[in-house]
Every structure is written in structure tokens, then in C-alpha cells.
Amino acid sequence: MKRIQQSAAAFALLTLAAGGAWAAKADVTIGIQLEPPHLDPTSAAAGAIDQVLYSNVFEGLTRFGPDGSVGPGLAESWEISGDGTTYTFNLRPDVKFHDGTDFEATDVVFSLDRARAEDSQNAQKALFSGIKSVEAADPTTVVVTLNSPQGNFLFNMAWGDAVIVAPESIDDIKGNPVGTGAFRFSEWKRGDSITVVRNADYWGAAPALEQATFKFISEPTAAFSAMMAGDIDAFYSYPAPENLVQFEADPRFTVLAGNTEGETILAINNKMEPFGDVRVRKAVSMAIDRQAIIDGAMFGYGTPIGTHFAPHHPDYVDLTGNAPHDPEAARALLAEAGYPDGFETTLKLPPPSYARRGGEIIAAQLREIGIETEISNLEWAQWLEQVFRGYDYGLTIVSHTEPMDIGIYARPTYYFQYDNPEFQQLISDLSVENDPARRSAMLKEAQRTISEDYVNGFLFQLALTSVVDARLNGIWPDAPTQAVDLTGVSWTE
């Protein structure tokens, strides 16, 4: 009996000690590069909003897992009608918004209707364009009817732009977001940080963290010193790849190198001469030495791509062989197309370092085959105006960070102006195809088509490099969407 008492006391002491240690380490400070402009993920494109809020504060009907798979979110299951046009979502019961109100089917109706409304300010309104109607059958059942079958509808509903919001919180959502997630919004020190705290009423497994602070540090040297001085515990998407070797060598830190959904491309204005000629585009692609760009501009982080598709996706086809680095052949192609002495064009570079550093290297590589580029560095706002909407460019470098966005090649007015009716047909067939095997075959076909048409110079898949305290677990190494999901993050004892 005494022994039992003793061990019980010892056990109690142990748990106390453990509890104490937990209490000391239940908060985390995470550095991110950009501050969200506001806190409504459903009305802006800024990735920083999702980084802070996605699946921490706001949740959707479905949600992305760490590997990019789509699983149940606020909908615990669903049935799809035989013709693929009706989705019946069974919502989780007993879910509450952070303001204490119940989450019900009418909230889903409100959120989806708001996103697809005429005056909607949703930056990804296309996600909702196939929806014909959204109805609440009962408090835990929502029926979504589509105009036509849509193979990626569940995927679309996992996006940060499709999260479920509380109707009564809409007027204040930009400064005081009310969601259903494991963390509730606590404080925003504008220009400095955003803090979220654990939601005690969360429907799912309680997170290990009690509090998390996102600190905005865009200056690379400041990010380095903040990490080294211990001001922050992790830096998500660390801005200075040149420091990573130093962090790797330091036992206090772990460097996470993962994938993003960012296909980085040398975009070509397909409607500007001489780029209308496929031989010229092929020559440009063959002038590029992808590995040299990855090494020179990205310090070795990044995976070469030969088409507009993420290499970690199961349907990816390695097409880098379609445009091997071969300046000799590229010059021959240019001569064949009528430009034996090359030509001049513009290379317009937005601010990210992949573009600015990569641009210098690409300009040198193009010079090898006789193409002279006039480089201009643009701010994003200028880039949007001149390149994206004005088509006033020859070449530009951009990373397309949206997941599964090969469909942009089916829009003839999209900024690289690729107009191929067969490809457009393929994408529209794909969008109504539900059979996994056929979808896979069509996706592969789509990748081949744009690769063999040399629409753009396909450079590399952007890597995600984060630096974290070696005792911190659970930060996603990959970025299937722009999110710093905290639900699985914890400290090692």
C-alpha cells in the first residue's frame, strides 16, 4: 500500500514537473516575411493572410494536409451524385465559431454565396464559378449543385479563399477574424506581429501550443539576427538562402527544405514577335541552363521542371528532356527561324530574388545564343500594370504559386497569351472528368502539350526553406498551400 502511495506521489510529482515544463514551452514565435494587409482570406490574394490564418483560425469544408492531400474539414463526409453535379456535405455537429455562435449549414450557404456573388471581392472567384446553387437541407447538411461535373471541386473547397466565415462577423472580419479553427485571433500589433491563442472549445484534437505569435520581418539581415538572437523560434520561408549553410551547421537549428506549388517560369509573350514562332521559343528554352540558375540564384534549392506542374505531384511527367541546355542547337533554331544574329527583347523582373537574381543569369545565357535582353526591375504594382495587364514585355520571370494551376494555359488572354484551342478543349474536358485514371492521363497530356509547344521557359519548382529551433516539431516542410498550420506543432521536452 505504502509503495503504491509512494509511486502515486512520484507520478504526481512527475506529471507536475512535466506540466510545468509544458507550461514554460507552450508558445511559439514564428517569423514570416510579409504582413497580411488585413485578415480576411476570402477577399485578397496576399499569401500572408493564409500563412497566419489558414486552418489555424479559419477552416473550410475540406482542408489540405501536409502533403497536399485533401481531407475532411468542417464537412466530415460527403456524397457525390452519380452524374457528378450534386455534392451533399455532412457537417460536423457541435462546432462553434470563436464568438460562441453555432456553426451551421446556413453559414456555409452564406460563405459560398458571398464568394460567388456579383460584387464579390474574392481573389479566386473562379473556384466558385461552377456552382449553380448552395442549399441548407438541415442544420448539418449542405447540398451544392454544380452546373456541370467538376473533377476538382473538393480540392477547390480546401483553398483559403473558400473558408467558412461567420455571417455576423463580416463587417469586422478584416481586423477581427472569427472562424472555427483550433486557434482564435487575439491581437494584431500592426507592422509588428499577430498573436493567436488556443481555442478551448475546438471541435478537434486540442493543439499543444497555447499561443503563437507571427512576427513580420522582411529584411534578410534582420531575419538572420532575430533567429540568432533567439527572438523568434522559427522563420517560415526564410528570406536569405545564403545563410542556410550556417544554420545547417548550427545544432540549435534545423533547416527544413520542402516543396511549394510555385512553378517558376521564364514567361514568354507568345503574341509578340518573334516569340510567335515556336522555334524561337524552343531556342530560348534550350539556351537556359536550369541547374546554373538554381545554383546561382537559389543557392542550390529548387527542382528543375520541364512543364508547368509540381514535381511532387503523382501525375507529374519529367519533361526537362524536351529542352536540354544546348546553346549550339538553340543558335541553329534561331537561324532557321530567320534570326541568325539573334534579336533584342525586354526582360521585366518583379521584386522577388528568384526573379532578380535569376534574371541576370538568364540574360547572360540568352546572350550566348545572340538574344540581347534589356532588363528592367519593376515593383509588383508596375509589373501587374505593364506585364500582366498591358502585355508590354518580351520575357519575364514569375513563380506561379497557386496549386494545380495548369489551367491558366487555357486562357488565351492570360499574360503569356498562349492560344491553343486543343489545349483549351483538353482543360475543359478535364474539368468535368471525375474518373481518376482518365484525369491522370489528361493531366499528363496537358503537361506534354505546353512543354512541346515551348509556351514558356520552364525553370524550376520553387523550394521552401524554413529555419526552426531544433526542439520545435511539426512545422510543415512543404507548402501545399500558403499556410503555417500550427495544429500539430509542439516543443520537445
Added chain:
Amino acid sequence: MLRYTVKRLGSLLASLVVASLVIFACIEVVPGDPASFMLGINAQPDTVAALRDELGLNRPPHERYVAWVSGLVTGDFGTSYTYRSPVSEIVVERLAISLPLAIYALSLTILVAFPVGILAATRRGSLTDISVMATTQLGVAIPNFWFALLMVLVFAVNLRWFSAGGFPGWDAGFLAAVKALTLPAIALALPQASILARVMRSSLLDTLSEDYIRTARAKGLTGRQALRRHALRNALIPVLTIIGLQFSFLLAGAIIIENVFFLPGLGRLVFQAISQRDLIVVESVVMILVFAVIIVNFLVDLAYAWVDPRLRSRA
């Protein structure tokens, strides 16, 4: 003194009107649309149009100018396009850092520059003077962001006496807030103190060679008395001018130091607002800065009159 003040006030108002026109015109010609920036490259054209409409960007420029200026007059600085909260609120938050930081840095500047400048001037040609001149030359030459980085490496990364940056807010306690501003204030003060000490020294040397100082000494004042009663006061005019300029610079121009220490100050706000095309914030903050500079100059003008009675009668 009254007529002098009124005249100065009149030119102050005229400057403000001209500044508002220039600022608005500059912002008008900047390319780039705030709505497309906010919605990114996947947005549909109708979404961008809806947002432009809500932001009031479709109204003609003269209407927007009048709306903006009449707002300013009544203290309404408009609503930020990106943050969607009142500009005045955002500016007050930023001023809670930028203003104390500027005052802190300027105080350090004056505390160092005055004694050093006076010491060098009164011991002209001595070893002290030479070393002051050499040190201040170095202080002017060193880029302050480099000095800031050096301090971060030593005091934050190695010694861990300070945070590498950031600002805990005034509600975290006065001492914590002041501590967070200390390294940035020193970094800002270094070149300013060097400049001011040199100005102080040369200005004092000029007045010390004036006839009235010789007269004062001839009347029997000691060197120290002549310095305090006559030389110092006359030497202050150029020094005040520099202090006025320095304060304006510290308030608006600390952006590089704000970046090094990731402080959410006014400079960073303007920079961010420009790149996001949050035009209303840019316009209003620049206007507030213009106002601040004009007020500082006005106060400096008044201070001239205070140290130099001749200026009062001339006006």
C-alpha cells in the same frame, strides 16, 4: 514678436497648400492600380472592377482631391485601401514609435554634440580637438545601417543584452519600450551627433573670434564667462537650424534603421504603402510629415527670435 509670428504662420499655410497639390499630383502619375495589386494574378476582371468601385478609384481626380483635402481639414485622413482602417489610426500607432525614437535619438545627439563641440572649440588645435575632429569625421562617414548591424551582432546575437529588433509596445512597460528603442536611437544618433558637434565647434570658433568677445574679455570677463554669456548664445543660430533639419530627418527618414531593427515606424509604413499602392496612406502620411517639418521649421524660426532679439525687430 506677434507680427513676426503671424507672418511665419501665413507662409506656413501657403506651404501646406502647395505641398498638398504636389503630393496629390505625384501620386496621380504613379503607375499601378491598388485593386489589382490586392487581388493578385488569378482575380477575375469583374472582381477587380468591384473592388475599384468600393475604393472610390473610379471617381475623377479633382473630385478625389477635394474629398481628400476637405477630409484633411476636418481631421479625416481617409481609410487605408489595404488595411481597411482609418489612416489616422494607423499613423498614430506608427507615431507611437517614430516620435519617441526621433526624440530619443535627438536627445542623444544633443547630449553628446554640445559638450564635445564646445570642448573642441575652446581647446582649438589641442590633442582633444584633433581627436574630436577625427572621431566625428568617422561618425559621419560610417553608414548608420552598418553600425546598426554591428551593434545587433555584438549586443543581441553575441551578448544577448538586447533583442535583435522589434517593438514590444508601450503597454509592455516604459523600460521595455525604451530598451527596444535604444540600439536604433544610438545608430541614428551617431552620424547626427558627429555632424552637430562639428557645426557647434566651427560656429563657436567663429563667434569666439568676434570683436565683442574681445571687448568682453577686455572688460574683465574670464574666458568661461565670455563663452557662456556671449559666444554660446550667438553660436546657437546655425546649430538650431541643423537640429531642426535633423529632427525632421529622424522622424521621416529613419526607414533604413527601422528595417534593420524591424520597427513598425512611419518610414516603413510609407515604404510599404508605396509598394502596395495604398495611395491614400502615402498621400496622408506624406502630408503629415510635411506638416511636421513645417511646424519644426516654424518652431526653429521662433527659437531664432528667442536667441537673437535682432530678428524680432527686423520682422
